[in-house]
Amino acid sequence: MSYDLVIVGGGRMGAALAEGLVRAAWAPRERLAVIQPSFAKREALAARLAGVAVLEALSADDVGEATGAILCVKPDYAESVARTVAATGVSRMLSVVAGLTTARLEAAIGRPIPVVRSMPNTPVLVGQGATAIAGGSHVTAEDLAWAESILGAVGSVVRVTERNIDAVTGLSGPMPAYLYLVVEALIEAGVHQGLPRDVARTLVVDSFAGSAALLAASSSSPEDLRAQVTSPGGTTAAGLYTLERHAVRSAFMEAVAVAAERSRQLGR
Numbered sequence: 001m002s003y004d005l006v007i008v009g010g011g012r013m014g015a016a017l018a019e020g021l022v023r024a025a026w027a028p029r030e031r032l033a034v035i036q037p038s039f040a041k042r043e044a045l046a047a048r049l050a051g052v053a054v055l056e057a058l059s060a061d062d063v064g065e066a067t068g069a070i071l072c073v074k075p076d077y078a079e080s081v082a083r084t085v086a087a088t089g090v091s092r093m094l095s096v097v098a099g100l101t102t103a104r105l106e107a108a109i110g111r112p113i114p115v116v117r118s119m120p121n122t123p124v125l126v127g128q129g130a131t132a133i134a135g136g137s138h139v140t141a142e143d144l145a146w147a148e149s150i151l152g153a154v155g156s157v158v159r160v161t162e163r164n165i166d167a168v169t170g171l172s173g174p175m176p177a178y179l180y181l182v183v184e185a186l187i188e189a190g191v192h193q194g195l196p197r198d199v200a201r202t203l204v205v206d207s208f209a210g211s212a213a214l215l216a217a218s219s220s221s222p223e224d225l226r227a228q229v230t231s232p233g234g235t236t237a238a239g240l241y242t243l244e245r246h247a248v249r250s251a252f253m254e255a256v257a258v259a260a261e262r263s264r265q266l267g268r
């Protein structure tokens with residue numbers, strides 16, 4: 001029996017993708033498989049993903065002409081796993097492995113199948129990620145649409161050239177961490193002003209989630225939304241002036257630039 005899609009690695013990313021694909025009815029459950037070597041994790045996944053095959057390893061019998069694979073393993077052993085998976089005959093491969101270029105993946109696979117590289121971020125774990133994809137040297141428009149349909153099950157997807165994956169790795173990859181730092185700082189600011197910690201936390205976390213929802217629902221730009229809450233000579237204007245004086249805007253630009261450069265270094 002061959003599967004439409006095989007998720008290789010049932011860790012955090014692989015399990016989130018499998019759940020998203022089931023939720024989105026991307027394919028009937030029995031057409032999906034997850035490869036997960038360790039027994040305990042396999043048992044837990046089978047309970048979480050009823051109807052989806054959870055296998056110890058992939059064999060050629062599981063693979064038909066149209067079987068695609070998603071590589072969701074750690075970067076240190078991703079190339080050797082890709083080689084083993086490709087040897088079973090999968091027709092194309094989507095990788096979520098950070099820092100692994102399509103050229104290295106193609107070399108590891110050793111035969112000319114389409115590979116798509118992606119850079120997701122952690123909100124995919126709750127189906128609200130933002131992912132960029134880039135195709136390797138054998139991809140067609142159909143392969144990119146295939147990858148987009150998979151990652152679209154756990155959030156939004158944009159297409160970039162592979163050269164820009166490092167910029168994505170500096171921007172949306174670490175963005176949850178950047179924003180959590182801002183949230184932490186604002187909670188401390190509330191406590192500093194005398195608010196009980198739990199009150200400060202509720203106010204900051206809910207304002208953060210609410211502001212994101214407002215931005216997503218609105219056709220206005222972030223600048224317009226900010227202007228709407230900034231009365232001339234008012235409290236928000238005073239607070240924003242202080243942030244500009246401390247160069248918060250250029251601090252973020254520098255953080256993204258440094259993180260993107262680090263990604264370039266790691267990829268070399």
Ligand SMILES: NC(=O)c1ccc[n+]([C@@H]2O[C@H](COP(=O)([O-])OP(=O)(O)OC[C@H]3O[C@@H](n4cnc5c(N)ncnc54)[C@H](OP(=O)(O)O)[C@@H]3O)[C@@H](O)[C@H]2O)c1
Binds near residue numbers: 037075119120122
């Ligand atoms: N988590 C994120 O937010 C995030 C964001 C962007 C990109 N990524 C990328 O996603 C990839 C996976 O990350 P993760 O956080 O999901 O890691 P993870 O939780 O460690 O998952 C990796 C899984 O692969 C399994 N595995 C090990 N050897 C295997 C093999 N030969 N065949 C099949 N499965 C095998 C591991 O099983 P055992 O535990 O039993 O060894 C584990 O369950 C990484 O390359 C990372 O760069 C992750």
